[in-house]
Amino acid sequence: MDFLITFLNGLSLGGIYAMIALGYTMVYGIAKMLNFAHGDIIMVGGYTILVFLWINPIVAIIASVIFCMLMGIVIEKVAYKPLRGASPLAVLITAIGVSYLLQSIAQMAFGSAPKFVVIADLGTLKIGEIAIGYSTIITLACSAVIMVGLNLFVKFSKTGRAMIAVSEDKGAAQLMGINVNNIIMITFAIGSALAALASLFFLLKAPTMTPTFGALPGIKAFTAAVIGGIGSIPGAMVGGLLLGVIECFAQAVPAIAPYTDAIEFSILIIILLVKPTGLLGKKRREKV
Amino acid sequence: MSDIVLQTKDLGISFGGLKAVSGVNLQIEKGEIYGLIGPNGAGKTTIFNLLTGVYQPTEGTFYLNGRELRKLSQEKINHAGIARTFQNIRLFNNMTVRRNVMVGLHNNPEFKCSMFESMFRLPKHFKCEKKMKERAVEILKIFDLEDEKDSLACNLPYGKQRKLEIARALATNPKLLLLDEPAAGMNPHETEDLRRTVQALREQFDITILLIEHDLKFVSGICDRITVLNFGTVIAEGNTKDALSDPEVIKAYIGK
Amino acid sequence: MSKDNKFMGFLKSFKWKKYINYIIIGGATIVLAILAATGVISDRSDRVLLEKIAISMILATSLSLVVGFLGELSLGHAGFMCVGAYLGGKIAALLAAPLGSGMLTLVISLVVGGLAAGLCGFIIGLPALRLKGDYLAITTLAFGEIVRTIFQNTSAESFGGAMGLPTPIFSDRKYFFVICFVMVLITLFVIQNLIRSKHGRAITAIRDNEIAAKATGINVTKYKLVGFIVAAVFAGFAGVLFSFTASSVQSSSFDYNYSIEMLVIVVLGGMGNINGSLIAAALITFLNTKLQTSLEGDMAVLKDLVYALVLIVIVVYSNSPKLKSFRDKYNLHNLFAKLSKNKHESDDTKRWDVVPTKIKMDALLSTDVVVNDPKPDKPDKAPKDSKEDK
Numbered sequence: 056m057d058f059l060i061t062f063l064n065g066l067s068l069g070g071i072y073a074m075i076a077l078g079y080t081m082v083y084g085i086a087k088m089l090n091f092a093h094g095d096i097i098m099v100g101g102y103t104i105l106v107f108l109w110i111n112p113i114v115a116i117i118a119s120v121i122f123c124m125l126m127g128i129v130i131e132k133v134a135y136k137p138l139r140g141a142s143p144l145a146v147l148i149t150a151i152g153v154s155y156l157l158q159s160i161a162q163m164a165f166g167s168a169p170k171f172v173v174i175a176d177l178g179t180l181k182i183g184e185i186a187i188g189y190s191t192i193i194t195l196a197c198s199a200v201i202m203v204g205l206n207l208f209v210k211f212s213k214t215g216r217a218m219i220a221v222s223e224d225k226g227a228a229q230l231m232g233i234n235v236n237n238i239i240m241i242t243f244a245i246g247s248a249l250a251a252l253a254s255l256f257f258l259l260k261a262p263t264m265t266p267t268f269g270a271l272p273g274i275k276a277f278t279a280a281v282i283g284g285i286g287s288i289p290g291a292m293v294g295g296l297l298l299g300v301i302e303c304f305a306q307a308v309p310a311i312a313p314y315t316d317a318i319e320f321s322i323l324i325i326i327l328l329v330k331p332t333g334l335l336g337k338k339r340r341e342k343v
Numbered sequence: 344m345s346d347i348v349l350q351t352k353d354l355g356i357s358f359g360g361l362k363a364v365s366g367v368n369l370q371i372e373k374g375e376i377y378g379l380i381g382p383n384g385a386g387k388t389t390i391f392n393l394l395t396g397v398y399q400p401t402e403g404t405f406y407l408n409g410r411e412l413r414k415l416s417q418e419k420i421n422h423a424g425i426a427r428t429f430q431n432i433r434l435f436n437n438m439t440v441r442r443n444v445m446v447g448l449h450n451n452p453e454f455k456c457s458m459f460e461s462m463f464r465l466p467k468h469f470k471c472e473k474k475m476k477e478r479a480v481e482i483l484k485i486f487d488l489e490d491e492k493d494s495l496a497c498n499l500p501y502g503k504q505r506k507l508e509i510a511r512a513l514a515t516n517p518k519l520l521l522l523d524e525p526a527a528g529m530n531p532h533e534t535e536d537l538r539r540t541v542q543a544l545r546e547q548f549d550i551t552i553l554l555i556e557h558d559l560k561f562v563s564g565i566c567d568r569i570t571v572l573n574f575g576t577v578i579a580e581g582n583t584k585d586a587l588s589d590p591e592v593i594k595a596y597i598g599k
Numbered sequence: 600m601s602k603d604n605k606f607m608g609f610l611k612s613f614k615w616k617k618y619i620n621y622i623i624i625g626g627a628t629i630v631l632a633i634l635a636a637t638g639v640i641s642d643r644s645d646r647v648l649l650e651k652i653a654i655s656m657i658l659a660t661s662l663s664l665v666v667g668f669l670g671e672l673s674l675g676h677a678g679f680m681c682v683g684a685y686l687g688g689k690i691a692a693l694l695a696a697p698l699g700s701g702m703l704t705l706v707i708s709l710v711v712g713g714l715a716a717g718l719c720g721f722i723i724g725l726p727a728l729r730l731k732g733d734y735l736a737i738t739t740l741a742f743g744e745i746v747r748t749i750f751q752n753t754s755a756e757s758f759g760g761a762m763g764l765p766t767p768i769f770s771d772r773k774y775f776f777v778i779c780f781v782m783v784l785i786t787l788f789v790i791q792n793l794i795r796s797k798h799g800r801a802i803t804a805i806r807d808n809e810i811a812a813k814a815t816g817i818n819v820t821k822y823k824l825v826g827f828i829v830a831a832v833f834a835g836f837a838g839v840l841f842s843f844t845a846s847s848v849q850s851s852s853f854d855y856n857y858s859i860e861m862l863v864i865v866v867l868g869g870m871g872n873i874n875g876s877l878i879a880a881a882l883i884t885f886l887n888t889k890l891q892t893s894l895e896g897d898m899a900v901l902k903d904l905v906y907a908l909v910l911i912v913i914v915v916y917s918n919s920p921k922l923k924s925f926r927d928k929y930n931l932h933n934l935f936a937k938l939s940k941n942k943h944e945s946d947d948t949k950r951w952d953v954v955p956t957k958i959k960m961d962a963l964l965s966t967d968v969v970v971n972d973p974k975p976d977k978p979d980k981a982p983k984d985s986k987e988d989k
Binding site for chain 3: 083
């Protein structure tokens with residue numbers, strides 16, 4: 056029974072990781088950049104919920120999603136767009152700068168002490184011996200819906216297919232009449248919205264928020280994206296779920312619980328050594 | 344037999360199910376300038392990649408002076424005596440011209456100097472650096488590049504970049520030099536210059552040259568023998584004039 | 600008379616520019632030693648600041664070897680420092696009773712810490728042979744975090760665990776920053792000599808074009824490992840020095856943010872420009888520490904805010920393709936060129952500090968295991984470039 060509960064918890068945590076990892080992977084696939092500030096968008100989402108919570112939880116969630124989307128677009132326009140075509144390392148450093156900036160603004164606005172953001176007390180579902188938090192179930196259901204929805208969106212909508220085209224070849228996509236700037240903007244908006252939802256689910260699990268809240272989930276989700284093969288949408292989902300399940304099982308065993316992070320990162324290294332482009336990443340051969 | 348430098352036996356490779364090259368048997372004699380021609384996508388560069396260890400052959404094997412080189416790594420093959428240039432020039436762009444050549448001299452036993460000796464600046468380091476610099480300039484002189492020795496490789500005009508790449512390959516002291524489209528993108532004047540240089544190389548050094556080229560005038564002016572490829576297989580070989588007038592070859596080039 | 604001439608001749612042929620960094624840092628070390636001896640620098644915070652600067656200079660120089668010259672993106676440099684700090688600190692703690700915490704203990708700890716970190720450098724160098732770009736970056740980051748987590752969860756008796764490892768403070772703390780600066784000199788000496796030798800040329804060749812390097816007979820495996828090992832050894836040294844300045848070593852000091860800070864220093868200093876890295880290390884550490892101590896409470900965040908803004912502005916300004924023409928018109932290089940008109944740099948040995956600054960960094964950050972490069976690179980670009988230069 057414990058096994059099942061741990062597994063479900065793992066899947067729900069994995070679902071959140073997958074949501075964040077999707078942001079990394081989509082931005083990477085389309086803008087070819089590592090958005091190091093992506094983790095901090097989660098934090099922005101969390102604080103936005105905190106600010107609007109007095110009205111109504113639903114309003115707070117919607118506000119958080121919209122604010123994060125706008126944030127993602129603004130960051131892209133101000134910090135990353137001027138660097139399009141510049142060296143990727145410069146973009147990476149700028150992203151690091153944006154990450155610091157968001158953290159310090161949050162700290163100035165809300166202080167470094169943890170803030171409690173109780174959205175709703177959902178209670179637990181009890182079926183015989185099994186007791187699962189409703190938050191876990193909701194997270195699982197929502198992440199499943201989001202992933203299926205995103206897949207359908209990318210595969211069947213015009214914008215989604217344009218996204219694939221841009222990620223394959225920016226120049227060719229432009230020649231085919233696709234507005235690359237718009238597509239990049241949409242990608243950032245979707246990624247940031249997913250990050251805002253991720254913050255919601257994190258807060259349902261544990262209702263504390265600090266300015267550096269997004270850093271560790273950000274790194275974990277990045278790890279998940281790389282495990283799955285960065286740039287690949289199914290890869291981010293697989294990587295996220297895998298990482299979440301591993302994390303929950305490692306934490307369930309007291310002897311290895313403190314080493315959870317080390318175990319996750321070791322698995323990343325092992326997977327990369329066996330498959331250098333991640334589980335579902337495409338391998339490209341260099342033309343000599 | 345001993346004067347055969349390169350011998351390939353049924354050399355081939357397939358990517359997935361696609362046979363890019365198959366059943367190539369070359370026999371190149373010492374001191375020859377040998378041409379490898381064929382239409383685009385015929386597998387010429389793939390053969391170079393097989394001979395230099397970039398790809399591992401899935402069938403057949405090849406020998407340099409009787410030594411089997413299959414399965415060796417790229418650098419080992421270079422140490423064994425095969426050096427190459429690339430179709431799309433690959434220089435060390437942020438290094439000066441002389442330094443590019445000095446990288447080629449890296450493995451020359453004459454300039455042996457351990458990392459320890461370099462880190463702590465023992466006398467051997469200075470001696471070896473000085474000798475390397477001199478040798479590099481000597482090599483650059485052959486290619487008429489000594490005036491540019493201190494400019495960055497990426498700032499050289501195109502023709503000179505091609506020559507520098509040959510110079511760097513030559514610096515590794517090869518027995519067999521593979522030139523991948525050395526005259527591509529050159530004007531007639533530069534091509535003529537290149538022809539003279541390549542011929543001078545053969546005369547001055549103990550070297551055999553295998554080259555890929557699209558410029559048939561260049562090929563017929565310089566190559567002793569050629570092999571013509573199409574769709575990964577040999578369609579003609581022999582001395583240049585005969586092979587070029589082979590009906591199969593004409594068909595491959597201009598269609599029927 | 601003739602002896603005099605010979606000496607003058609030596610002075611004239613001596614390439615000042617080539618050794619200027621030794622001279623400046625060596626001079627600074629001597630001046631600082633004198634100031635310390637005469638008691639001018641007696642303030643504890645000044646000494647701590649100088650120690651910090653020296654340590655980050657060592658880290659920046661060693662990281663510069665990997666990122667700027669070998670061309671591999673490493674986000675785990677703090678991990679090597681962590682290994683050095685813990686193992687060196689542990690040895691120092693063990694030796695403190697019989698030997699005291701003086702020079703001898705320091706040297707032994709340095710050897711142990713450096714070797715341990717070097718071993719880790721070898722281990723992390725292995726994946727670097729197969730991985731590139733972001734994949735390598737996340738691997739090195741993961742490595743650093745793994746090392747940190749492991750030390751954090753050791754038992755209290757072995758490495759102190761969550762409480763941190765208690766380490767002895769250098770007995771003559773007053774002069775410790777001088778020793779740190781001597782270590783900077785040693786680091787600079789070894790790494791710069793390595794880079795300015797045939798081996799360094801091989802390393803730079805790998806960065807510029809790995810495929811060509813292989814075809815030219817360069818043993819890529821060997822030199823990649825060498826790069827990682829040498830960098831790790833010196834990061835380990837920095838860790839040992841760090842452990843001697845703090846009464847306890849906390850694993851939280853070595854998280855990935857610290858590695859990122861080092862990367863920022865190297866990038867701001869100019870990729871492949873050791874002098875730039877040194878200057879950036881000194882400046883950023885100085886500003887960081889000063890702002891941290893002068894701003895109180897919640898205002899301390901202001902430092903991060905300013906730091907972040909400056910970072911973004913500098914990087915966007917100096918890299919944006921749109922601002923290129925503006926930069927070309929008004930840049931420091933032109934200013935200096937105007938100020939000193941007698942510039943003739945013909946000897947390519949002098950160009951070490953300018954040449955690789957503008958390396959193509961796309962190769963550093965690409966997902967592909969092997970970089971896909973469909974454009975026939977350079978050919979039509981090169982002549983254009985040379986025209987622009989005129």
